[in-house]
Amino acid sequence: MDEVDWLIQAWARERPELDTGPMQVLSRVTRLARHLDRARRHAFAAHRLETWEFDVLSALRRAGAPFELSPGRLLHEMLVTSGTMTNRVDRLVGRGLVERRPDPADRRGVLVRLTPAGRALVDAALDALLGSEQELLAGLSAAERARLAALLRVVVARFDAPGS
Numbered sequence: 001m002d003e004v005d006w007l008i009q010a011w012a013r014e015r016p017e018l019d020t021g022p023m024q025v026l027s028r029v030t031r032l033a034r035h036l037d038r039a040r041r042h043a044f045a046a047h048r049l050e051t052w053e054f055d056v057l058s059a060l061r062r063a064g065a066p067f068e069l070s071p072g073r074l075l076h077e078m079l080v081t082s083g084t085m086t087n088r089v090d091r092l093v094g095r096g097l098v099e100r101r102p103d104p105a106d107r108r109g110v111l112v113r114l115t116p117a118g119r120a121l122v123d124a125a126l127d128a129l130l131g132s133e134q135e136l137l138a139g140l141s142a143a144e145r146a147r148l149a150a151l152l153r154v155v156v157a158r159f160d161a162p163g164s
Helices: 003-013 020-043 053-060 069-079 082-094 118-138 142-160
Strands: 097-101 106-114
Touching: 003 142, 020 053, 020 097, 020 118, 053 069, 053 082, 053 097, 053 106, 053 118, 069 082, 069 106, 082 097
Parallel strands: none
Antiparallel strands: 097 106
8 A cells, every 4th residue: 555545545434425536546646746856856966957957958958959949939848937037048058058149040039059068967967867767667567657658648638738
């Protein structure tokens, strides 16, 4: 039995009329999210990165060569305000992990580009993160992982749909 089983038993005893089925799934997702957050912070701390720094650097890295995006595209990916994104980019520029450069397609625009140091750092942090995530899922076979991913995709897709 896990902690959620104990919680469900207690509610069944105290409120037997309730359907605790959703809790059996979502309480475990919540607990897993806490463990994942802890593992992410630990993996990133080993590389002197905050989670938000990794998120910005990884968005640029995923963009592919030349590893740059407009601030507007970063806003879309990060779901933060423009002021927050400006502050984040400023801090990453100060660390030498990204640079701003003029947008050749828009004289008034700028692009945020990953520096070689930023690329090396995000790649190392990603390796550490994936190692942690492998450990979190070590008890599952490849087929079980695929099934779990498919089920979670169904639940999450509703929230990721446009207009949600």
